Amino acid sequence: MLLLTLSACAAALLFEGFTYHQIGAVAPAPDRCTAPAPVEVRDGGPVIRVVDGTVESARMPAGTTALTFDGGPDPVYTPRLLDLLREHGVRATFFVTGAEAAKHQALVERIRAEGHELGSYTYTAADLGQTSTARGSLELSLTQHVLAGSAGVHTRLLRLPYTTTPDGLCAAQWEAAERAADDGYLIVAAGGGVRQFPQTRAAYDEVAALLEERGTDEEFTTVTSGLELPSGTTAAATLDRWRGTGLLWAQAGAHAFAVGMTWLLVVAGALTGLRMVLLFHFARKHVREVRRRPGRGGRLSGGVNAPVTIVVPAYNEEAGIEATLRSLLASTHPYTQIIVVDDGSSDRTYEIADAIAARDRRMMVIRQENAGKSAALNTGLYWAHFDIVIMIDGDTVFEPDAVHHLIQPFADPAVGAVSGNTKVGNRRGLLGKWQHLEYVIGFNLDRRMFDLLECMPTVPGAIGAFRREALLRVGGLSTDTLAEDTDLTMALCRDGWRVVYEEKAIAWTEAPSSLRQLWKQRYRWCYGTLQAMWKHRHAFVERGPAGRFGRRGLTYLWLFQTLLPLLAPIVDLYAVYGLLFQDAGQALQVWLGFLAVQLGAAVYALRLDREGLGPLWTLPLQLFVYRQLMYLVVIQSTVTALLGSRLGWHRMQRTGTATETLDRGTPVSH
Structure with missing residues (x-):
């Protein structure tokens, strides 16, 4: 009984440490890229997929801009961004981290309910080019479970952390992107009609100015709507929702246990x-x-x-x-x-x-x-x-x-x-x-x-x-x-x-x-x-x-x-x-x-x-x-x-x- 209890407690602490970047934190790749991605990726559009080993890319049509937000959801600025987008009647794509989405489930549900698109920014915003294949799969899988449990959806959109435009993808990051694409993900970078913003106050001010100054023939939309593709967010299967709910409970329990242990140490x-x-x-x-x-x-x-x-x-x-x-x-x-x-x-x-x-x-x-x-x-x-x-x-x-x-x-x-x-x-x-x-x-x-x-x-x-x-x-x-x-x-x-x-x-x-x-x-x-x-x-x-x-x-x-x-x-x-x-x-x-x-x-x-x-x-x-x-x-x-x-x-x-x-x-x- 003691061994089982201590094993469960150790698992909870390790999961909490993984969630909050205390264990297994992955630093971003160096700025210098000695081996860039293939030329068809660097010269292509910001939305990339791989079909039967062939790389395909796309850009937004002229006059169309896809607004995308990385990280979060943030309890302070995500609601403000959502209010701003609703005020202007604009929909966007939110690439969320699984760990933050699990902590702020209500915001994930609101993003989905107000017609916005959800994408994956991995579970801990880790640089997939610096992780093992198993760790990369875990990052993506956990995020999918969180989205299924919190909003009942599955996403095929992925933005790799620490990347911006396609020509910034180094070989290791491209290999990670290629593995994800083989699993059915659309890789979304910035550029070519896709605007990338963090969920911060500076981003809010920039988006507000952008929406105020837009012309009558300029359209702001989601990634898949701009490319006239099926929605990147689809309903999750019942079993996936159950798994996601279990993961949410596990993360909430691990966090509560860690907080409780902190107070217990004090007491x-x-x-x-x-x-x-x-x-x-x-x-x-x-x-x-x-x-x-x-x-x-x-x-x-x-x-x-x-x-x-x-x-x-x-x-x-x-x-x-x-x-x-x-x-x-x-x-x-x-x-x-x-x-x-x-x-x-x-x-x-x-x-x-x-x-x-x-x-x-x-x-x-x-x-x-x-x-x-x-x-x-x-x-x-x-x-x-x-x-x-x-x-x-x-x-x-x-x-x-x-x-x-x-x-x-x-x-x-x-x-x-x-x-x-x-x-x-x-x-x-x-x-x-x-x-x-x-x-x-x-x-x-x-x-x-x-x-x-x-x-x-x-x-x-x-x-x-x-x-x-x-x-x-x-x-x-x-x-x-x-x-x-x-x-x-x-x-x-x-x-x-x-x-x-x-x-x-x-x-x-x-x-x-x-x-x-x-x-x-x-x-x-x-x-x-x-x-x-x-x-x-x-x-x-x-x-x-x-x-x-x-x-x-x-x-x-x-x-x-x-x-x-x-x-x-x-x-x-x-x-x-x-x-x-x-x-x-x-x-x-x-x-x-x-x-x-x-x-x-x-x-x-x-x-x-x-x-x-x-x-x-x-x-x-x-x-x-x-x-x-x-x-x-x-x-x-x-x-x-x-x-x-x-x-x-x-x-x-x-x-x-x-x-x-x-x-x-x-x-x-x-």
Whole structure:
């Protein structure tokens, strides 16, 4: 579907570029003609045809002048010329370009309705002597289709652009004229009783003077009438009219698409700029309001030292479960209950966890048949002893003080959940660096803004804390979506609880190490988020905290994480089109400006998280590869959701590298 859509968009842009001379523009031949047309053409009349290989030409009779107009129809001067001709009771021949005739169909119909003759000036006014045979045939064929669709006629009159009199036809142009004549066209040049005018103000003034000064025995007429030939304009067949109508629709659609894309680029740029402004503003405000509060992590004065229950759902996590559990047992927070729920693992996850639990009474391991992550978390919630419940993934490694910082916001009784600060542990490869930048720039900057606007859509599964009361009030974790963390957070916001972000509660997670694993992970995330957004869509019209969440949080998600990514491939296609066929310098400036904004946001976000700037060199590459992959994930997820398909619990293959950055010496305390 994506390939078909992009192919259709590319075809529309190419057709628009061809129509408006941005693609395949043909320059006129040099003024110097080194090989003129045959002598019988040069010395003959201005109206030329070829019969059985023999060139025949004709001139207008004495006292008769054929008025001809080239190009257009022009929306300004063609109507004025038509009014002038009607005032003097004169008919003329209009050689129109197909591209302009398609844009001004009403003028083509008026020319025909007022008795004037229509001829072809090719589709784009291209010099047929400089084009290939195939391009020349296309120019003539498209013009015929436009005339059939707009006025229901077919013409056998042709004027070659960039030619005037027959003796000005060079060999290449004559060859093109000869090919057209073999197809039945009458080639009409100027001279010998045929007057040639462009559709301009100067031409209007010249024709007006000519008509005012004409003698009583002087006649102005069309080309075929002056030569007493059958009309060069005849009725088109029904099938040709249908084809012409289709072409007109295609050109109108291509033009509308190009105009729409121009506006879309403007809107997308404005929205992107607005998003950056909002993120910078709220990030600075978050720093001022949160960091200077007592204890820095506390929302109110005083610290929180209540006991907590940590629930760890695990499914085939043998590579990382030991590091996860040992980091929890090393926590500086003294009052913890750790519940590991093995969700039917087929590897050694249960044995590893059980062996650790046997040596520490704070930990218990529960084994159940595979039922999914939501069911595993609900099992842990059932066995939880304390009022604050922390939920983490089976590959997450906590810093020693993470639990303490994570629960400090619960000093405010209105807070129902807290999102921690997730960091990528395995950053050595290019893919790891890209995900590290995404976590810091996108996820954490967004969470600062959501915190202050009170519309947090997701407490990540890697590190999140909840009031047990709040969890029970919304019925625990639901199995309705694949993004159980997002679904739960949205439910809490709609129930009136505040959901906040605590930057000092740091946990390290293992990011996917291959594009295939990344695709699976993000596909599940994105699809589950779409499910949760649809499930909680009524928040848009609700009042109080639910309405605030809906109109702020859901609007942001629909606009910036769904709509723009869906349109992004088409915007990128249009950008490539502009780079190749329009003003490449301007397109490059726009891209560099976008990159500069991204770099600015990255530097600011990295500084806020006290991270080094080393990975910034990968950001330009991220815009070309990683960004496109994320867009494709959104597109596939949206299509899957629209088709009503349902996914299973896609699980990433763990390698136990969540602490890779820690092992290399990165400070674990910020």
